[in-house]
Amino acid sequence: xxxxxxxxxxxxxxxxxxxxxxxxxxxxxxxxxxxxxxxxxxxxxxxxxxxxxxxxxxxxxxxxxxxxxxxxxxxxxxxxxxxxxxxxxxxxxxxxxxxxxxxxxxxxxxxxxxxxxxxxxxxxxxxxxxxxxxxxxxxxxxxxxxxxxxxxxxxxxxxxxxxxxxxxxxxxxxxxxxxxxxxxxxxxxxxxxxxxxxxxxxxxxxxxxxxxxxxxxxxxxxxxxxxxxxxxxxxxxxxxxxxxxxxxxxxxxxxxxxxxxxxxxxxxxxxxxxxxxxxxxxxxxxxxxxxxxxxxxxxxxxxxxxxxxxxxxxxxxxxxxxxxxxxxxxxxxxxxxxxxxxxxxxxxxxxxxxxxxxxxxxxxxxxxxxxxxxxxxxxxxxxxxxxxxxxxxxxxxxxxxxxxxxxxxxxxxxxxxxxxxxxxxxxxxxxxxxxxxxxxxxxxxxxxxxxxxxxxxxxxxxxxxxxxxxxxxxxxxx
Numbered sequence: 001x002x003x004x005x006x007x008x009x010x011x012x013x014x015x016x017x018x019x020x021x022x023x024x025x026x027x028x029x030x031x032x033x034x035x036x037x038x039x040x041x042x043x044x045x046x047x048x049x050x051x052x053x054x055x056x057x058x059x060x061x062x063x064x065x066x067x068x069x070x071x072x073x074x075x076x077x078x079x080x081x082x083x084x085x086x087x088x089x090x091x092x093x094x095x096x097x098x099x100x101x102x103x104x105x106x107x108x109x110x111x112x113x114x115x116x117x118x119x120x121x122x123x124x125x126x127x128x129x130x131x132x133x134x135x136x137x138x139x140x141x142x143x144x145x146x147x148x149x150x151x152x153x154x155x156x157x158x159x160x161x162x163x164x165x166x167x168x169x170x171x172x173x174x175x176x177x178x179x180x181x182x183x184x185x186x187x188x189x190x191x192x193x194x195x196x197x198x199x200x201x202x203x204x205x206x207x208x209x210x211x212x213x214x215x216x217x218x219x220x221x222x223x224x225x226x227x228x229x230x231x232x233x234x235x236x237x238x239x240x241x242x243x244x245x246x247x248x249x250x251x252x253x254x255x256x257x258x259x260x261x262x263x264x265x266x267x268x269x270x271x272x273x274x275x276x277x278x279x280x281x282x283x284x285x286x287x288x289x290x291x292x293x294x295x296x297x298x299x300x301x302x303x304x305x306x307x308x309x310x311x312x313x314x315x316x317x318x319x320x321x322x323x324x325x326x327x328x329x330x331x332x333x334x335x336x337x338x339x340x341x342x343x344x345x346x347x348x349x350x351x352x353x354x355x356x357x358x359x360x361x362x363x364x365x366x367x368x369x370x371x372x373x374x375x376x377x378x379x380x381x382x383x384x385x386x387x388x389x390x391x392x393x394x395x396x397x398x399x400x401x402x403x404x405x406x407x408x409x410x411x412x413x414x415x416x417x418x419x420x421x422x423x424x425x426x427x428x429x430x431x432x433x434x435x436x437x438x439x440x441x442x443x444x445x446x447x448x449x450x451x452x453x454x455x456x457x458x459x460x461x462x463x464x465x466x467x468x469x470x471x472x473x474x475x476x477x478x
Contacts, residue, residue: 315469
């Protein structure tokens with residue numbers, strides 16, 4: 001029999017009185033109320049039929065009129081009073097079984113059910129566990145937290161693991177806190193931003209105008225400015241924000257921030273003329289003439305500007321591992337961004353020509369071409385690369401040192417590559433020895449080979465270029 005099937009009659013009331021177990025019911029008033037809310041009363045009528053009356057919380061059903069009449073019926077009111085008194089005391093009857101099977105939600109509910117099972121009252125339990133009766137009463141009523149010491153004492157007395165009392169207390173504390181504080185979408189958004197972006201590094205680099213990562217309001221304001229949105233919820237790294245940056249390959253949040261910085265700087269640049277593909281093709285010959293000496297690389301920014309190409313150098317964020325990027329601000333304004341992540345002459349020329357090849361082929365007009373970790377297989381012509389990347393890699397390698405000549409040199413000289421042979425081969429091709437060494441290292445996997453010829457390049461190129469990083473903060477257009 002379930003609670004909803006109980007028929008309260010005078011006989012039942014008498015039966016209840018016979019089987020009452022005199023226990024204190026403080027702390028289980030919620031059980032009593034819950035039971036009354038669902039209790040069914042059958043009122044006898046002269047005809048011998050039963051009118052079913054449901055006292056549920058909603059109170060909205062076809063028996064509403066009967067309910068109103070029943071509530072004013074002194075017999076039924078008396079029976080309900082008996083029900084309220086007996087609901088947790090009919091331990092030897094069906095109701096007790098139902099109450100025992102109810103899962104307690106607080107430590108007080110659990111204690112009350114265990115007391116009912118044992119026929120104890122609160123005073124007896126307080127004496128057993130050596131707890132002040134008033135404090136025990138407040139614990140059961142949910143007005144005092146149950147601590148670890150009380151949990152151990154109750155565990156010894158009632159035979160229930162102390163962890164169960166503490167788990168119920170913790171769950172109740174969380175439920176109370178959620179009711180009081182509520183959930184905060186702002187906290188989740190803030191966690192996503194601070195957990196995904198290198199905020200501290202962006203502050204240090206001057207990308208965000210804030211004194212400290214602890215100045216949350218200022219940082220959120222600066223992030224909206226940096227990403228060009230009106231609220232932090234619109235920043236595209238967030239799961240539900242609209243994606244504004246389309247790239248040829250997936251990018252990390254750090255890489256996306258680096259791309260945004262290149263875009264900001266490039267928009268504020270002024271070049272002498274609109275882009276001309278013919279002029280850029282002609283510029284390749286001028287660039288070819290610069291390969292003989294590392295110092296000649298200082299002319300690169302001017303040659304690109306004369307072709308209408310905006311050239312930007314932005315130091316990579318530590319976790320981004322960006323090498324280069326190619327995109328277009330408009331139909332006549334291509335942009336090449338480089339990080340000079342490897343300060344070596346061979347890497348500089350390879351990445352530069354790689355990005356120039358993208359510009360010449362119109363890549364990056366729709367989707368930004370992202371070149372990260374452009375080394376090893378990513379700098380080759382394997383099947384794992386897109387066709388655009390294979391073409392750009394091949395053009396870059398052949399521009400520095402024709403592939404067929406490198407292969408012939410390796411076939412003749414391997415496995416011994418003397419400095420004299422490398423210098424002679426470089427002189428014959430009219431290029432810096434570091435370009436030969438770079439190709440040999442990549443093709444043979446011997447990255448310790450003649451490293452002294454890998455000249456540093458950043459200090460040579462930077463004076464004539466727009467640079468952001470290494471202590472410099474470039475002017476930006478946001």
